[in-house]
Amino acid sequence: MNNIKHLIDPMDLSIMELEDILGLANDIMKNPKEYSHLLSGKILATLFYEPSTRTRFSFEAAMMKLGGNILGFSEPNSSSVSKGESLSDTIKIVSTYADIIAMRHPKEGSAKVATIYSSVPIINAGDGGHQHPTQTLTDLLTIKSLKENLEGHVIGICGDLKFGRTVHSLIKAISRYKNNKIILISPEELTIPQYIRDEILIKENIPFIEVERLEDVIDKLDILYMTRVQKERFFNEEDYIRLKDSYILDQSKMSKAKKDMIVLHPLPRVNEIAQEVDKDPRACYFKQAEYGMYVRMALILKLLEVR
Amino acid sequence: MNNIKHLIDPMDLSIMELEDILGLANDIMKNPKEYSHLLSGKILATLFYEPSTRTRFSFEAAMMKLGGNILGFSEPNSSSVSKGESLSDTIKIVSTYADIIAMRHPKEGSAKVATIYSSVPIINAGDGGHQHPTQTLTDLLTIKSLKENLEGHVIGICGDLKFGRTVHSLIKAISRYKNNKIILISPEELTIPQYIRDEILIKENIPFIEVERLEDVIDKLDILYMTRVQKERFFNEEDYIRLKDSYILDQSKMSKAKKDMIVLHPLPRVNEIAQEVDKDPRACYFKQAEYGMYVRMALILKLLEVR
Amino acid sequence: MNNIKHLIDPMDLSIMELEDILGLANDIMKNPKEYSHLLSGKILATLFYEPSTRTRFSFEAAMMKLGGNILGFSEPNSSSVSKGESLSDTIKIVSTYADIIAMRHPKEGSAKVATIYSSVPIINAGDGGHQHPTQTLTDLLTIKSLKENLEGHVIGICGDLKFGRTVHSLIKAISRYKNNKIILISPEELTIPQYIRDEILIKENIPFIEVERLEDVIDKLDILYMTRVQKERFFNEEDYIRLKDSYILDQSKMSKAKKDMIVLHPLPRVNEIAQEVDKDPRACYFKQAEYGMYVRMALILKLLEVR
CATH class of the missing domain: 3.40.50.1370 (Aspartate/ornithine carbamoyltransferase)
Structure with a gap:
């Protein structure tokens, strides 16, 4: 035009x-x-x-x-x-x-x-x-500023990966950079859409795995990107009760993480990150808002x- | 005071x-x-x-x-x-x-x-x-800027002339300038109030005529000032159906107008000016907003x- | 912290x-x-x-x-x-x-x-x-500016003294300054809370009296601080009818006041100060808003x- x-x-x-x-x-x-x-x-x-x-x-x-x-x-x-x-x-x-x-x-x-x-x-x-492209720019500037560059990281993305637009954009954006590995952490009902898996991750040769529980992989992460999981998204109550704690980040989980891992969140958060984590120097989501x-x-x- | x-x-x-x-x-x-x-x-x-x-x-x-x-x-x-x-x-x-x-x-x-x-x-x-006096100032500045002065124009004012305050103010304001002719275009139910006819147009010796259909007079106009006609204002459905298209400006009507006519509208418009008219260089209502x-x-x- | x-x-x-x-x-x-x-x-x-x-x-x-x-x-x-x-x-x-x-x-x-x-x-x-501390600062600046200092005044505080937060703060603040006398004017149901009486006025040795009717004391005041009395606050209709006019400041009451008394009000006012008072040079509540x-x-x- x-x-x-x-x-x-x-x-x-x-x-x-x-x-x-x-x-x-x-x-x-x-x-x-x-x-x-x-x-x-x-x-x-x-x-x-x-x-x-x-x-x-x-x-x-x-x-x-x-x-x-x-x-x-x-x-x-x-x-x-x-x-x-x-x-x-x-x-x-x-x-x-x-x-x-x-x-x-x-x-x-x-x-x-x-x-x-x-x-x-x-x-x-x-x-x-x-x-929401300025959120993606924010995420990239935060990672680049706090981890020096946008390459060579193990990035955990946790929560509702099916409907979360910030997550989809972040995966697309980060897939343009080299040597990153992505660990997708979500309940089965809320895994990333097929087109992201096929057209981005597989097509661009990004190593990735999909898991259900944050505690199983948190020790491997350089970056943990948290998002919310809403109860209504689960298929049944049983699954929700079994899994809900896996999507709440607290100091107990943080204690298993690397000393230089950073925690990001697009905000607003509700309860998916416990307030006790705010004081941890690895909690970078308010810094992220400033970026x-x-x-x-x-x-x-x-x-x-x-x- | x-x-x-x-x-x-x-x-x-x-x-x-x-x-x-x-x-x-x-x-x-x-x-x-x-x-x-x-x-x-x-x-x-x-x-x-x-x-x-x-x-x-x-x-x-x-x-x-x-x-x-x-x-x-x-x-x-x-x-x-x-x-x-x-x-x-x-x-x-x-x-x-x-x-x-x-x-x-x-x-x-x-x-x-x-x-x-x-x-x-x-x-x-x-x-x-x-x-709404700044609308009237806007209208005058627009006419003066686009037609060089405020005198000697044939001005068509179309739509709901009974309740439209911008129209009343414009008639009052323009009646202070010389050699303008006014063509009032409205359904019979929505003609200008008697006091405007008597105390402004007749008293100030402004030549004017009143017609019902835009297509009958559009070829004579230097300036066409459009306003909306709301369906609720008509006395009966029959009149509305017979006349409604006369109050919608489209390219078919524009094709009969002078090459240097300008179309004004106080905005917001709903459907009284078809979107296709926006591209016509004579469509000046967005320019008018800037003025x-x-x-x-x-x-x-x-x-x-x-x- | x-x-x-x-x-x-x-x-x-x-x-x-x-x-x-x-x-x-x-x-x-x-x-x-x-x-x-x-x-x-x-x-x-x-x-x-x-x-x-x-x-x-x-x-x-x-x-x-x-x-x-x-x-x-x-x-x-x-x-x-x-x-x-x-x-x-x-x-x-x-x-x-x-x-x-x-x-x-x-x-x-x-x-x-x-x-x-x-x-x-x-x-x-x-x-x-x-x-609402900036209201209190406003009140103090107004008094200091219009009466030269914050000491030695007879201050009438009129209206709902039970629930009015600006009144409580003003009493606390003014009790830090010397030689002020306070006249509390309110219906019995709406006198100041006991802790203000005991812990501020009595403890700080501030001379004060409590009365029910503004007209009985207005001639003694250097400063009149008005607030609203809401009908709902009264225990019974009878009391309300008997007293309501005592809490409306009008020119008749103003005529009994000192020539250099000032009238303050935190605003917004409803009807507790009659509009006729606005023109009186002693009406300082709009000046107060500016302070x-x-x-x-x-x-x-x-x-x-x-x-």
Whole structure:
């Protein structure tokens, strides 16, 4: 359609572009003051058709720390949507006011649709169960920053691997890097979809195994990526009772893990990581949220072609 | 009461003041950077007692592009209103925090009431079905910018002319300029109110005709101002079926129009302009939304007496 | 836990710290321009788990007038709270984005809990019926500014003295200063709690009397602090009818008061002060709201150790 760059799917980015963003994020972390006025006078519109405080705050803080301004709504009730305005009209109008748009929408594909009508870059901040590319960027920056690079790790991914979009994106993204091994930890009902297994892991020759219990493999992991398992997802009560504790990370399990393993989580967490783990230096999920802000700063700068 | 300037009714402005605002808006469009820090440290309060994302965004973007800050709420639920605080008390307090207030309220006359209690300028951003003066300023700036001046045009106004407040204000405003002809296009049930016909059009000697079908007159128009016709407004189903297509602008009708006609719409639109028209260079309603931001920038500067 | 300063309870502050804040607020009022860029690049998060426009606006305006930015939500519906995220996790994450947090929460003690998890200063902007320390700072700054000092006054406190948290805090705060006399004016059902009488007034040797009718004592007051009395609080209809007019301040009562008495109210008011009183120069409650903004500016600067 046009030459404007957007970020809709994490796989939209070439490895080169990805490295560029991660490198820029790293530089921002080291020299935040050099970036603090770059977007003075620019406007980021945050269009949240479903609420997500954490993601919205992360984008807004990122924009503010670049010197820019925010225009937006945090839920559809306070928007013209309730008057029946189409997404395409909203995007056309907002893109005359704002320099860049971050949007979250319950409907899959809506961010992609928005790019057709927008005269400014669109960042997909989550479209239903589909994509959430800045979470994937966050995960990659966190791993790269805390483990030095994105290669050669044993990565455990634990929880609901069937429906978890962040997990699918992470597997796709990490499969582009060398020498990683993946251990998939989930109840049988919630293993990764067949297309991820076939088209990503097998096709890209990524060594992987699938197991049911976290305690059986935690000692082998360099990185543990936790997600939630909801009770409703289980086929029967019996399985749930037998397995539920395997998907709760506590200090007892942590005691079996490597000294330099890192624990990540896309947040919000409910009870899948016990609060006692928060004090463990290997618990990096709050640090991860902070990286999320820096990677969004880098992304905004790249899409606006300021850096 | 005092010497503070407000904008409550579009007719509050003399032609001179109006020209001044339109001229300033024009200069801002040409040299936006010269204006980008003028209101640094100033605060605009956007008090939206009913939601209107487009209008709110337009005001907020205007203020930001002048270097100012925003304080506000986008719906009454998140405001003290739910605690029973009177409008007068809210205005008194907010005017100690903010330098200027834009307010939208479902009740007619409420913006006028607010001026009694405010120590800073009030801009009426819509009070029920009553007034919406910045929409009228937007319409005038759009016509002036795209058709060079506000005189000598054949202006078609189409849709619900009975209840449409933007239409009433536009007729009043345009009747102050010379040599315009107005063609009013509406179903019989929705023709303009008698007082507009008598006290504006006839009194000011504005040539006008009233017709029922857009296709009969579209070839004569320099400007076509579209608004929506809601099914509920018709007296009977039969009339509705007979006429509804006359109030939907599509490429078939556009093919009969002049090559330099411009199509305007206050937005949001539902289906009264087919999406296929958006690509026609004569479709200027999104451009119009952009002019809306610039005219609000000019208005804010004038009311604050910065320019 | 750590060395970060918070403000949870007004009594957290020593008299010295309090004087420091009031002095700084006074200087800001005199030289606002000198402070207008001090917090450029800093972020205040306003986390309002229950709506309070006036308090939120006061904090946000304060931050903006120091050159800072705002991140926040104005009601829990548009926050991650609805997804079940714990307060502790929200605070941990927000404190990685923001430099300081103002939070209002319906649950008593929640601001205190937040300090455990926050890496930045927390300001309690109201926790249930418990504390609202910036209101107390506002009251003190108002009295000091309008009556020159905080000593030697006859202070009438009128209305619901049983449940009104601002009243309890004010009594505690003012009892630290010399030579004040307090006249408590309330229906018998709504007198101050025993612990305030015993542990503050009697223990600190503050002269005080308790009366039922405002008109009996208004001529003796230097300061009249009004609060609302809700009908539901009365034991019986008869008492309510007999007393209700005693808790409504009107010009008839004002005519008996000293020429230099000042009337304060934490706002919002409903009908406990008749609108006719607003024009009386002794009506200082809107001025008080303005002082509230300046004292918050001073507090933010102190907590961030900028001044």
